[in-house]
Amino acid sequence: MSLGTSLGPFKTLSRLQRLGVWVTLGRRRAGDAWAVYSRNRLAVFGLALLALFILMAIAHPILLKTVWPKRIYDPVVGHDLKIFPHPSPPSPAHLLGTDTLGRDVLSILLAATTPTLLMALTAALTTALVGTLAAAVSAYFGGLADGFISHLADLSLLAPAPLVMVVVGFMLDISPLEFGVIYGVLAGIGGVMIVLRSHALTVMTRPFVDAARVAGAGPLHIISRHLVPHMLPLASVNMMLTVTGAVFANGFVAFLGLSRAQLNWGSMIYDSFTYQAVNAAITWNVLIPSAMAISFFAMAFYFIARGLHDVADPRQAERLANVRRRRRLSEPAPGKARSAVSVPVKAPTQVASQAEHARAIYQGPPSPDVLPAALPAGSVTAGSSPMGATLAWDDHLKPGEVVTVSFLSAKLWVIGGASEDWAASPGAEKALPGLGSLFIRLGGAVQAMHDGKVMVVFGLYPGRAPFQVGALLATHAGLELYELVARQNERRAVAGLPSLAAGAGIATGYAEVYAIRSGSGGEMDQPGCSLRSPALEIAWHLQRFTSAVASGTLLISQETYRYLESARTQFIFGRQGPAQFPGIEGVQTVYQVTGRRQRLHATLS
Amino acid sequence: MLRYLLRRLISGIIVLFVFISLVFFAVQTILPGDYVSQFAMSLSSKEAAELRRQLGLDLPLGQRYLDWLGKLARGDLGRSYSLRGSGPTVIETIRATLPATLLVFGLGTAIAFLFGLWLGKVAAWRGPGLLTSTITFGSIALYTSFPPWLVFLLTYFLVQKLGLVPPHSLQARVRELEFLPEDIMTQMVFGLVAWASLLLIANALLYRWRRLRLPGWAIILLVVVCWVGSWWLAGIGVYAWNILLQAALPLLAYTLLSFGEIMVIMRTTMADTLYDDYVQTARAKGLPERVVRDRHAARNALLPVISRLVINLPYLLTGMVMVEEVLDWPGLGSSLFFAVGMQNVPLMMGLALVIGVVSLAARLFLDILQALLDPRLRSRAEFSGRAL
Numbered sequence: 001m002s003l004g005t006s007l008g009p010f011k012t013l014s015r016l017q018r019l020g021v022w023v024t025l026g027r028r029r030a031g032d033a034w035a036v037y038s039r040n041r042l043a044v045f046g047l048a049l050l051a052l053f054i055l056m057a058i059a060h061p062i063l064l065k066t067v068w069p070k071r072i073y074d075p076v077v078g079h080d081l082k083i084f085p086h087p088s089p090p091s092p093a094h095l096l097g098t099d100t101l102g103r104d105v106l107s108i109l110l111a112a113t114t115p116t117l118l119m120a121l122t123a124a125l126t127t128a129l130v131g132t133l134a135a136a137v138s139a140y141f142g143g144l145a146d147g148f149i150s151h152l153a154d155l156s157l158l159a160p161a162p163l164v165m166v167v168v169g170f171m172l173d174i175s176p177l178e179f180g181v182i183y184g185v186l187a188g189i190g191g192v193m194i195v196l197r198s199h200a201l202t203v204m205t206r207p208f209v210d211a212a213r214v215a216g217a218g219p220l221h222i223i224s225r226h227l228v229p230h231m232l233p234l235a236s237v238n239m240m241l242t243v244t245g246a247v248f249a250n251g252f253v254a255f256l257g258l259s260r261a262q263l264n265w266g267s268m269i270y271d272s273f274t275y276q277a278v279n280a281a282i283t284w285n286v287l288i289p290s291a292m293a294i295s296f297f298a299m300a301f302y303f304i305a306r307g308l309h310d311v312a313d314p315r316q317a318e319r320l321a322n323v324r325r326r327r328r329l330s331e332p333a334p335g336k337a338r339s340a341v342s343v344p345v346k347a348p349t350q351v352a353s354q355a356e357h358a359r360a361i362y363q364g365p366p367s368p369d370v371l372p373a374a375l376p377a378g379s380v381t382a383g384s385s386p387m388g389a390t391l392a393w394d395d396h397l398k399p400g401e402v403v404t405v406s407f408l409s410a411k412l413w414v415i416g417g418a419s420e421d422w423a424a425s426p427g428a429e430k431a432l433p434g435l436g437s438l439f440i441r442l443g444g445a446v447q448a449m450h451d452g453k454v455m456v457v458f459g460l461y462p463g464r465a466p467f468q469v470g471a472l473l474a475t476h477a478g479l480e481l482y483e484l485v486a487r488q489n490e491r492r493a494v495a496g497l498p499s500l501a502a503g504a505g506i507a508t509g510y511a512e513v514y515a516i517r518s519g520s521g522g523e524m525d526q527p528g529c530s531l532r533s534p535a536l537e538i539a540w541h542l543q544r545f546t547s548a549v550a551s552g553t554l555l556i557s558q559e560t561y562r563y564l565e566s567a568r569t570q571f572i573f574g575r576q577g578p579a580q581f582p583g584i585e586g587v588q589t590v591y592q593v594t595g596r597r598q599r600l601h602a603t604l605s
Numbered sequence: 606m607l608r609y610l611l612r613r614l615i616s617g618i619i620v621l622f623v624f625i626s627l628v629f630f631a632v633q634t635i636l637p638g639d640y641v642s643q644f645a646m647s648l649s650s651k652e653a654a655e656l657r658r659q660l661g662l663d664l665p666l667g668q669r670y671l672d673w674l675g676k677l678a679r680g681d682l683g684r685s686y687s688l689r690g691s692g693p694t695v696i697e698t699i700r701a702t703l704p705a706t707l708l709v710f711g712l713g714t715a716i717a718f719l720f721g722l723w724l725g726k727v728a729a730w731r732g733p734g735l736l737t738s739t740i741t742f743g744s745i746a747l748y749t750s751f752p753p754w755l756v757f758l759l760t761y762f763l764v765q766k767l768g769l770v771p772p773h774s775l776q777a778r779v780r781e782l783e784f785l786p787e788d789i790m791t792q793m794v795f796g797l798v799a800w801a802s803l804l805l806i807a808n809a810l811l812y813r814w815r816r817l818r819l820p821g822w823a824i825i826l827l828v829v830v831c832w833v834g835s836w837w838l839a840g841i842g843v844y845a846w847n848i849l850l851q852a853a854l855p856l857l858a859y860t861l862l863s864f865g866e867i868m869v870i871m872r873t874t875m876a877d878t879l880y881d882d883y884v885q886t887a888r889a890k891g892l893p894e895r896v897v898r899d900r901h902a903a904r905n906a907l908l909p910v911i912s913r914l915v916i917n918l919p920y921l922l923t924g925m926v927m928v929e930e931v932l933d934w935p936g937l938g939s940s941l942f943f944a945v946g947m948q949n950v951p952l953m954m955g956l957a958l959v960i961g962v963v964s965l966a967a968r969l970f971l972d973i974l975q976a977l978l979d980p981r982l983r984s985r986a987e988f989s990g991r992a993l
Contacts, residue, residue: 042742154620157968158961159628160919163926167945171636191916244749245920252927255753256942269753282761291754298749306745306869468880469889566880 033311043307049300057117060110073104075111075263080104087275087283097285099268100275109289112263116247116297119176123246124301126184128239131192136227138193139200140219149193156190161242162249169253179250187242195238196231203230233312240305244298251294265294405511406470406560407539408456408477410504455536471508471556471563475571478504478554479596505542507557509535534584535559541581542590554593561591571596613972621961628957629670632950640686640948660686673954682958683951685944695955698940703959704790706936708848709855710925710963711794715801716856717864719825722910724864725871726903729879741869748865752927756858760932763854789844793836800831855934862924870913875906908979915971919964 013021038044064070072080079102080086080094086102088094096105138149165183168174174182203209204227212222254266257274268290272283456477458470481504489499511533535557542555553574556564564571574592581588633639639662641653648656657663661672676683682695724744728737747755804827812818819827836845878884879902887901888894926938933939937956944952 041738042745151616151620151623154617155624155627157916157919158621158624158964159957160923160964162920162923163960166923166926167941170942170945191919194916245923248751248927249923251751252753255751256930266751266753269751273757287754287757291751291757295746295750295754298751299745302745302749306873309873469885472885473889 036311037307040307040310042303043310046300046303046307049296050304053113053117053297053300056110057113060107060113063110064107068104068107073107075103075108078103078107087285089285096289099271099283099286101271105268105286105289108263108268109265109293112265112268112290112293115176115263116250116265116294119180119250120243120247120297120301122177122180123183123187124239124243126181127188127192127242128235130185130188131196131238132228132231132235134189134193135196135200135231136223138197139204140223140227149189150197153190153193153197156186157194159186160245161186161190162245165246165249166252169249170256176250180246183246183249184242187245192235192238192242196235199234200227200231203227233308237305237308237312240301240308243301247294247298247301265290265297269294405533405535406458406467406474406506406508406563407533407536408454408458408474408504408506409536409539409543410454410456410478410481410502411543455539467508467559467563468565468567471506471560472567472570474506474508475554475556475560475564475593476596478506478556479571479593482554503543503546505539505544505546505555505557506560507535507537507539507542508560508563509533509538509557511536537583538581538588556591556593558588558590561589569597609976610969610973614969617965617969621958621965624961625954625958626670629673629950629954630666632945632948632953633666633669636945636948638948640950673951682955685952686947686949695951698952699937699955699959700791701787702935702937702940704787704794705852705934706925706929706938707794707963708790709852709859709929709934709936710922712797712852713856713859713863713925714921717860718867718914719821720860721864721867722871722903722907725868725910726875726898726906728868729872729875729906730898730902737872741872744865744868746865747861748863748869750862752858752862752924753931755862756854756928756931759854759858759861763857786844786848789841789848792839792841793832793845793848796835796839797828797832800828800835804828804831852934855928855932858928858932859925862928863921866917867910867914870910871906874909875902878902878906881905904978908975911971911975911978915968915975918967918971922960922964 060075064073070078072078080098081102083091083094083098083102086098087100088098090097094104094106096109099105099108134149134152138146161183164186165179168182169179209222209226212226217225251264251266251269254264255270257267257270268286272286272290276282456474458474458477482502485500485502492499538557542557546553546555561568571593572595574594576589576591578587579590639657640660641648641657641662654663661669664672673683682699684694685692685698721744724740728740731737804824808819808824833846836842881902883905884897884902887897892901925936926941928934929936929938930942937959940952941956941960943949944956
């Protein structure tokens with residue numbers, strides 16, 4: 001619909017056009033709703049079950065008219081003289097056999113569908129009607145009306161609808177329709193109204209209600225045009241939920257043998273139990289179909305209610321996103337070929353001082369064939385990062401395990417004198433105070449620090465773990481790194497020193513853990529791990545690119561961008577473009593992050 | 606907080622009063638005939654008139670209502686109708702049947718709640734998959750299975766085929782004993798409540814002083830051990846154990862019927878919290894997965910489950926009544942059908958009162974629980990006075 005371009009500001013739509021818009025919007029909305037609903041497989045199953053029951057209800061009169069002779073197949077007085085004795089097991093003539101009185105079980109089963117269906121639908125509609133109206137009036141008028149209706153609801157919670165209906169059905173002979181109406185009123189004014197009222201109260205606080213009021217709308221208009229439409233989804237959920245209770249109450253009354261209704265699944269069970277003494281056997285062919293029918297009938301409505309609940313939930317969009325995220329998580333990892341290649345174990349020449357750093361150490365280059373040869377021979381420990389605790393060898397990570405990580409690969413160039421070259425000095429903290437603590441604060445673990453390059457991993461977890469956390473933290477860390485460098489550069493400018501250049505690239509993906517045993521002289525006291533991953537390589541390439549060409553911009557990989565999803569609003573994105581990485585198949589899109597709108601929550605600092 | 610609960614209690618009592626008054630009039634105007642015409646059909650018309658006079662059924666309805674209220678104010682629920690004029694007092698009947706219901710209802714609800722929560726938590730944490738679908742489908746299938754059918758299946762397989770559970774013959778077995786079964790059941794119910802609250806309070810104190818917390822399963826285990834152990838200390842061990850065996854079948858049936866809804870709601874709300882910011886923060890802080898799941902995600906998912914339980918409680922009670930009726934468990938439910946069938950008005954009123962009080966108490970308990978778990982509610986309640 002390109003209405004915006006074709007219409008002038010003062011032109012109104014004709015009635016037909018308005019209808020067109022309405023239909024288009026309605027169709028789109030229905031499509032969206034169906035997309036959410038159909039995601040719940042059980043809900044679709046419930047809908048199929050309901051369709052089956054409707055089909056059963058329709059089929060019975062047709063079958064009686066065409067195929068089944070009424071004398072034999074009538075659900076109440078039919079009897080098959082050809083078979084003896086009754087009850088008989090299933091046979092071609094009687095697909096579910098016959099009961100003790102010689103009636104066809106399938107015929108009774110089908111005939112009982114119509115009243116139950118009628119009762120259920122009546123109960124559902126009455127519940128929705130009564131509940132919605134009561135809740136709307138209560139929420140709109142408040143005060144006395146609200147107090148009255150709320151207390152009425154409390155009252156009916158003391159006398160639960162199913163229980164009352166069992167008692168009522170026990171004493172009075174009422175038709176399925178009446179049963180449905182009474183049940184609907186009781187349930188609607190009770191629990192359903194309570195749920196709907198609290199929802200209506202939140203609707204009443206929305207600005208459009210105030211707008212309607214200012215425009216001079218009366219109660220009738222606001223309730224019918226604004227309040228009720230917003231309550232309908234939730235009302236439909238609850239009306240479906242109440243059916244379960246109604247079906248059970250109805251069936252239970254019949255099961256106790258108190259209802260005079262002949263056509264009821266509950267009375268089929270009752271008959272079966274009653275004639276058990278006569279037959280001295282359990283008539284499973286009567287019991288199972290009727291009990292299954294009543295249970296599946298209730299289940300169908302329950303499943304549909306769950307599906308509608310998904311649709312009505314204001315968090316549906318979020319849930320949809322979650323589903324997509326989860327699906328992606330369960331995708332096979334890009335580099336999951338878990339080969340049994342033995343990684344050449346290299347004893348690092350410089351083992352980080354001693355046992356106090358034993359935890360949270362990632363030593364050595366990830367793997368010689370992934371990283372450029374310029375990578376360090378020595379390494380710097382990460383210190384006690386909060387997340388570092390999970391990195392320890394004996395805690396979670398096992399060699400050969402696939403973990404999910406987000407890599408931040410950063411490089412700081414130091415232009416200046418040797419004393420300023422932090423890479424030359426053993427402790428990085430000296431030259432750039434706070435760099436190490438920056439990553440640690442954000443939950444990253446410094447994997448390697450050498451020659452002005454830093455590899456940091458975020459969100460490192462074995463098994464099923466959120467990429468989102470790692471991607472989010474690494475992106476924040478990258479931006480903080482730039483801020484840090486910018487602050488440094490200001491100070492350096494005052495002092496007349498040349499400014500630093502920084503570049504960071506972020507990639508997200510699975511990595512495989514390889515064991516590196518270190519130690520000397522036969523002492524294997526310092527176990528460590530190494531990571532290997534295509535994502536690592538992408539991060540490295542991105543970092544090289546940004547530090548060489550586009551200094552001061554943060555580049556993130558396609559995967560990282562995807563995993564940021566719900567957190568994307570925290571950042572400002574710049575350009576994006578395709579990139580081809582050596583050793584990685586296909587063209588990938590690279591995104592630029594230029595700044596952030598929102599800081600990570602203060603709890604992290 | 607206390608004021609809020611007090612207000613809630615008072616409004617609850619007023620509602621309860623209106624409720625029983627309504628029941629009183631509804632029962633006697635809507636239902637056809639009265640006790641004498643429905644039950645004492647063999648009497649001659651003169652005898653019938655005499656019986657009506659004895660039972661007070663000849664008085665006008667308003668008069669009878671006022672009489673009943675007057676007695677109620679003095680704590681007297683009257684006597685059941687009987688052909689001899691008046692039967693056992695209603696309070697006696699309630700004392701004999703309430704413990705049986707409370708034992709199964711309380712214990713069953715607790716088990717169903719804990720089991721449903723645990724199952725929902727696990728299902729949500731695992732994410733979509735075959736196991737989760739199976740759990741969900743199974744829970745809903747049990748929840749929506751027709752109670753008499755489920756009870757029949759349980760009886761058929763557990764009692765008749767496997768002989769695991771003794772058939773329900775509570776009255777027959779325990780009748781000649783020195784204790785009445787209802788007295789033992791009362792002790793059992795109180796013991797369970799006492800031990801559970803004692804251990805929970807101890808756990809809270811332990812946390813306050815030592816920053817230690819017992820894991821959930823340990824508390825449950827301790828409650829069970831202390832509960833069962835205390836029977837033997839009180840000298841009712843064998844009888845109580847017997848009663849528990851008898852109660853196993855109704856307990857199992859009721860629990861299986863009830864836990865499904867709790868599981869489904871828990872799973873849905875928990876799945877929503879999994880991607881909430883505070884869960885991500887907890888993960889990012891490096892907390893172990895178990896702590897993130899139990900302390901951060903599950904805690905917050907618990908609230909909607911409890912508020913749903915408040916609304917669902919009457920339905921659970923209905924399921925309980927159905928199970929009792931089918932299994933002949935000597936509880937409130939079976940007495941209710943007995944009373945309604947004969948239009949035994951005093952008994953019916955007494956039972957309605959008890960059902961009202963039980964559901965009121967359960968709702969009040971859930972209100973307190975909700976307020977304890979949700980700090981927002983405590984402060985909001987001060988202002989609005991109504992939680993729902």
